[in-house]
Each structure stands twice: as structure tokens, then as C-alpha cells.
Amino acid sequence: MKLELTADQQAFQEEVRKFAQKELAPKAAYHDKTQEFPVESLKKMAEMGLLGMSVPAEYDGAGVDSVTYAVVILEISKADASCGVIVAVQNSLVALPLYKWGTEEQKQKFLKPLAAGLRIGAYCLTEPNVGSDPGDMETTAVMEGDHYILNGTKTFITSAQKAETFVVFAATDRKAGNKGISCFVVDRETPGLSVGPKEDMLGVRASGTAAVTFENCKIPVGNRLGQEGGGFRIAMEALDCGRIGIAAQAIGIAEAAFEASLQYSRERKQFGQPIGDFQMIQAMLVKMATEIEASRLLLYLAAYKKDKGERYSKESSMAKLFASKMAVENTINAVQIFGGYGYTKDYPVERHMRDSKVTEIYEGTSQIQNLVIAKAIAK
Amino acid sequence: MNIIVCIKQVPDSEAQVKIASDGKALDLDQVKFVLNPYDEFAVEEAIRIKEKKGDGTVTVVSLGPPRVKDALRSALAMGADQAVLLWDPAFEGLDSHGTAVLLSRYLAGQTYDLILLGKQAIDDDMSYIGPALADLLKLPLVSVVTKLEFSPDYKTAFAQREGERGVEKIEVSLPAVLTAQKGLNEPRYASLMGIMKAKKKEIQEVNAAALGMEGSGTSDLVKSRVTKLDYPPKRPPGKIVPGDAATAAKELVRLLREEAKII
Ligand SMILES: Cc1cc2nc3c(=O)[nH]c(=O)nc-3n(C[C@H](O)[C@H](O)[C@H](O)COP(=O)(O)OP(=O)(O)OC[C@H]3O[C@@H](n4cnc5c(N)ncnc54)[C@H](O)[C@@H]3O)c2cc1C
Numbered sequence A: 001m002k003l004e005l006t007a008d009q010q011a012f013q014e015e016v017r018k019f020a021q022k023e024l025a026p027k028a029a030y031h032d033k034t035q036e037f038p039v040e041s042l043k044k045m046a047e048m049g050l051l052g053m054s055v056p057a058e059y060d061g062a063g064v065d066s067v068t069y070a071v072v073i074l075e076i077s078k079a080d081a082s083c084g085v086i087v088a089v090q091n092s093l094v095a096l097p098l099y100k101w102g103t104e105e106q107k108q109k110f111l112k113p114l115a116a117g118l119r120i121g122a123y124c125l126t127e128p129n130v131g132s133d134p135g136d137m138e139t140t141a142v143m144e145g146d147h148y149i150l151n152g153t154k155t156f157i158t159s160a161q162k163a164e165t166f167v168v169f170a171a172t173d174r175k176a177g178n179k180g181i182s183c184f185v186v187d188r189e190t191p192g193l194s195v196g197p198k199e200d201m202l203g204v205r206a207s208g209t210a211a212v213t214f215e216n217c218k219i220p221v222g223n224r225l226g227q228e229g230g231g232f233r234i235a236m237e238a239l240d241c242g243r244i245g246i247a248a249q250a251i252g253i254a255e256a257a258f259e260a261s262l263q264y265s266r267e268r269k270q271f272g273q274p275i276g277d278f279q280m281i282q283a284m285l286v287k288m289a290t291e292i293e294a295s296r297l298l299l300y301l302a303a304y305k306k307d308k309g310e311r312y313s314k315e316s317s318m319a320k321l322f323a324s325k326m327a328v329e330n331t332i333n334a335v336q337i338f339g340g341y342g343y344t345k346d347y348p349v350e351r352h353m354r355d356s357k358v359t360e361i362y363e364g365t366s367q368i369q370n371l372v373i374a375k376a377i378a379k
Numbered sequence B: 001m002n003i004i005v006c007i008k009q010v011p012d013s014e015a016q017v018k019i020a021s022d023g024k025a026l027d028l029d030q031v032k033f034v035l036n037p038y039d040e041f042a043v044e045e046a047i048r049i050k051e052k053k054g055d056g057t058v059t060v061v062s063l064g065p066p067r068v069k070d071a072l073r074s075a076l077a078m079g080a081d082q083a084v085l086l087w088d089p090a091f092e093g094l095d096s097h098g099t100a101v102l103l104s105r106y107l108a109g110q111t112y113d114l115i116l117l118g119k120q121a122i123d124d125d126m127s128y129i130g131p132a133l134a135d136l137l138k139l140p141l142v143s144v145v146t147k148l149e150f151s152p153d154y155k156t157a158f159a160q161r162e163g164e165r166g167v168e169k170i171e172v173s174l175p176a177v178l179t180a181q182k183g184l185n186e187p188r189y190a191s192l193m194g195i196m197k198a199k200k201k202e203i204q205e206v207n208a209a210a211l212g213m214e215g216s217g218t219s220d221l222v223k224s225r226v227t228k229l230d231y232p233p234k235r236p237p238g239k240i241v242p243g244d245a246a247t248a249a250k251e252l253v254r255l256l257r258e259e260a261k262i263i
Helices: A007-034 A039-047 A066-079 A081-101 A104-115 A174-180 A231-267 A279-307 A313-342 A349-360 A366-378 B037-053 B066-078 B096-108 B129-137 B192-200 B245-259
Strands: A121-124 A140-144 A147-157 A165-171 A181-187 A193-198 A210-220 B002-006 B009-011 B033-035 B057-063 B082-086 B114-118 B141-150 B156-163 B166-173 B176-180 B203-206
Touching: A007 A039, A007 A066, A007 A081, A007 A349, A007 B066, A007 B192, A039 A081, A066 A081, A066 A231, A066 A279, A081 A104, A081 A121, A081 A165, A081 A181, A081 A231, A081 A349, A104 A165, A121 A147, A147 A165, A147 A181, A165 A210, A165 A231, A174 A181, A181 A210, A181 A231, A231 A279, A231 A313, A231 A349, A279 A313, A313 A349, A313 A366, B002 B037, B009 B066, B033 B037, B033 B066, B037 B057, B037 B066, B037 B114, B037 B141, B037 B176, B057 B066, B057 B096, B066 B082, B066 B192, B066 B203, B082 B096, B096 B129, B114 B129, B129 B141, B129 B176, B156 B176, B166 B176
Parallel strands: A121 A165, B002 B057, B002 B114, B057 B082, B082 B203, B114 B176, B141 B176
Antiparallel strands: A140 A147, A140 A165, A147 A210, A165 A181, A193 A210, B009 B033, B141 B156, B156 B166
């Protein structure tokens, strides 16, 4: 057993960390405040190959392994959680299904520009009335000759504001439940597609999250990904990988809060001594440090299993379940360590606290992770 | 267009360096090393020149122990084509002069149109190698360059430098030695693909014998030595001028004039 990153993985981590701390971190508070989609930062990340990092080089990606993917999302999220989720969705939920299920033609047409970072992608599963139980979705796709007619609304779609390629799930047979769902690749230019105003959210405020509506959109049959009725499986497999990204995001946020807390606890003095000398403050710092490492090990386990080609759905759910709770609890403690200052926007920890919460919600709530893990351990 | 960039690996500017027990060198045991930031400008400029012209090679050269390969790889990851490491245990203890002599011996056997370096290394701040190389290779030198352009045939460089007298525009025929100043460009971050490519590239190693140094040792190359290293004096603590704004301001002006004598 060897518990360390390879030389390559370390080199990637170092360069992305340097980039994220110098280029992303200084802008995070601004993006949080203005909710401005980080277009410039994404351009730079595209140049570094981060927007298609998991896609093999033959389709213009960087072709790095899942452990690297996890490490990179962690470093990006540590600097700016909005950038973290945008890049995670782009790789896990959009590029990955296209790579795994796309025909050669679809890969040439849709995957390459995504992998090169020339286009931003979005993943459209959730609907106003359908979240945790996507099998019950109301968006429909009806075949008419050589195309489908797509109708419905998707909500909370990360990057929707600027995305140009949408991976959309729709019921081709509403009576068939999970087996009646199909997956489509939809261009932003498609007539009938409209993007709503961005959601005014607690955290990840610059992630361009908005609703997307499809009104009699004509989608060529050639844009269907996989078989008719095969969409649910595509959606779930993408989420298995996606959860590695969200676990990494949660750990990145927690690490940022931890480092800020550690520094503050050395500088802030009360009762004539640094607050970091009080054991109750130390206990909070110890909890952070310990749980961050525990989460990281779960994260690496999931990514490692994926890289070995083994089943990793249980592990990625465990990593996300544990890391997201860890991030929420510890960023709340970070605000506590900062006292009143922590409650203001003069310090970053209140943003970390707000950003952390969504990791318990998207790509399957913690309750849904429980269902996934319960099913896996019952086998 | 063949461009050679001479680079140095230096302790990270955030590293806490300690003076070794002999009082003459730094204790570099736990220190993180990086590519000298001014050399990063030089590497970036070389790659941009090549990209703009559409042909040529960028070769990075460094003299130093095996750990320096990391700095060479950083340059390769940014987009340099090849890397050369001059090292031999016999090089231990070389001063700037000796380093410049050996670099010039290596470069004398190469073909190049341009030699780029950082204007100085941030560890010893000697600013020695660039000028010394120009002298040893009998090449023109333009130092502390903030802007660089070329004639259409790439036989002449137009360099700009900023000094006390204002902005200086200099025309120089190539080959020449140019040293890079901050502002010349914004160095790129290496891409994941670049890092992977760099890992696979071989770094050419050149030893003492190849530089005509067999047996003679470094003694006739070294012209200077460090006799003692001291920490900079501790900054005296700051002073807080108490009182309400109006009286404090008055007192501050008085202190600046009478004690600090700076106004
Ligand atoms: C910032 C943000 C970005 C998002 N990005 C995307 C995106 O890009 N693409 C996309 O498709 N979706 C996205 N989502 C949607 C997200 O995945 C859903 O919000 C999530 O799956 C939960 O669905 P819901 O909001 O409808 O909650 P519901 O499913 O209505 O759940 C409400 C509550 O009931 C609980 N619950 C539901 N079922 C069970 C059960 N069986 N047992 C116990 N408890 C249960 C849930 O855990 C939750 O606590 C995003 C959401 C947010 C907030």
C-alpha cells in the first residue's frame, strides 16, 4: 500500500494550486458579491486544460486520471467554490457522458470543443417538481420523423447562464419510469430553448445557476446520447463520478476555512494571549484538520477505485456524504473562531460557510447518498 | 530562430531560509525551490517569440545540482523544447564568475540567435551572469528589458528598458544577450498537457569533462568567495501616536521632522 500522490499528480497539484491561489482566490469575494460568471478565469483554466481534464487527448482533453481530477477540483474550490462546481460539472456531468456514450460523430462535434474549453457545458436533470426522484420527470421528448420534440423546464442548472452545450434528460416514455428516460445533447442556439434569470443563492453565487426551458425544441435523432430509454443510467453514472468532484469541492472549501482559522487564531488576542492558545479553539482546529484528512482519504479511495476500473459508486457517495457534512460543520466553526469578524464580509469564512451548504444538496442530497449507500451495503 | 534561456533554481521567495552552521552558506535542507521569477519572464518571452515567428527552438540551460531538473522541467512544461543541465560534483562551490565561464564554454559550442536570462536571481541578486556571458561570448548586451520586438528578418532586436532617464529604446543586432525585467510579459501557467509532455522529455546532462575541465578542478575558475553571512538587522517596532486625530497628526509631523528627519 502506498498513500501518496504520484510525481505527476503532485506536479499537477502544485501548478493548479499556484494558479488558483494567484488568479482565482483574489477574485472570489467579488464573484460572490456580484454573482458574475467567472468568464475570464474560465478562459485561463481552459488554457491550462482544466475544462476537459478527464477527456483523453484524442478528443482534445488532458486525459488525467480521477485522482488528479479530484485534486484539481479541490484546489480550484479552495480558491473559489463557484469555479469548482463549474469545472466539476463540465468534466463529470457533461464531458464524461459524451465520452462514454457518444458516437464518434457526437464526440467530434460536441465533446472536442468542450474538452478544449471552447464551450461550457451544463447538465439538465432537475425540474421544478422533480429533484431527488428524477425517474418521475415531466420533460418529454416525442419522436417525429428524424427528430424529437423536446418540452419542459429544468431548474437549478449550474452554468446555464453561459453554457452552450446542454446534456438534457427527458422522458421518451412517461409510463416506463426510469426506463423511459433518454438523454440528448442540445445546442444553446436551438430555437425554443431559453435560459431564465440566475438564481439568487446562498452560496456558489457565481456559478451561473438558472432554469432552462425547452419549448417545442426540434432535436435531431442524431443528438440522442445512447439508446432510447437508456438515459437514466447515463444520468446516474455521471453522478457517480460527479460526487467525487463535489466531495473534492467540499474539502477544498473546508481547507480554505481551516487555513484562515489557523492563521487568525494565532493573530487574535483575548485575555492577553492568542485565542489559538485556548484549548476550546484548539479543539475546533483539531476537528477541522482531522476531518479534512479523513475526507481526503475517502475521496482518494473513490477516485482510486475509479482509476482501477472497479465499481466506485458506494465510495463516491460515502466521500460526498462525509465530506459535505464535514465542510458544513467546520466552516460554521470557522466563523465561530473569527467571532464577530467572521460574521462579516471582511473575512472569507462566512463565504466558505455559505458555499459549503450546497455540497449537501446537489448531485444527490445527503439523504439520497444514504439511500445509495444503504442499497450498496445491503448487497 | 534558436533561443537559449539560461535559468537558475532559487529558494521560493516565501521560504524561511536559515544560515548554515558554518556562517557562510544557507541551510537549504527543508527549502522549497522554484524557477527564478525573472527567468520565468525570459522563458515566457522566448516561447512567445517562437510562437509568433512560427519556427525555432527554445532551449533552457542551467548549471546546478540534480534538483535543478525540477526548474528545467517547469520551463519545459511552459513550452520550452529542450533542456540541458550542466552538472558535475566538481562544480560544487562555484561562484558567479565560474558559473558564467562554464555556461559560456557550453554555449560556445551551440548555435543560437538569442540568449535570454532573467535580469537577476532573487536569491543572491548578483546580476552577474547575463553581463558576464555577453563579455565571455563577445556578444552585445541589453539588460533589464521590459519590451522586445524584432525586425521582419529577425536579425535585429528592438528592446526597451526603463531607467532613471526615462524609457530607453535600443536597437541591437543578433545574436545578443538580453536580460528580462518584470513587466516584459505575464508568464503563463503550465497546462496539464505541458506538464505531462515535460515529464517525458529527456534532460541532456553535460559534465565537467565535456566542458574541458577534467582534472583541473574549479580552483582557477572561482574568483570570489563568501566570507560571512549575517541576518539583516531586525526592524525596530512601529510606533503608535496616541491621541485624537488633530493632536496625533501634529505630533506625527513633529516626529517625522525632528526624530526621523524625513520631512
Ligand atoms: C446551486 C445548485 C446547483 C445545481 N445544479 C444542478 C445541475 O447543474 N443540474 C441539475 O440537474 N440539478 C442541479 N441542482 C439541483 C439539485 O441536484 C437538486 O436540488 C437536488 O437533487 C435535490 O432536489 P430538490 O431540490 O428537488 O429537493 P427534493 O428532492 O424535493 O428534496 C427535498 C428534501 O427531501 C429529502 N428527500 C427526498 N427524497 C427523499 C427520500 N427518499 N428519503 C429521505 N429524504 C428524501 C431531500 O433529501 C431533501 O432534504 C442544483 C442545485 C443547486 C442548489
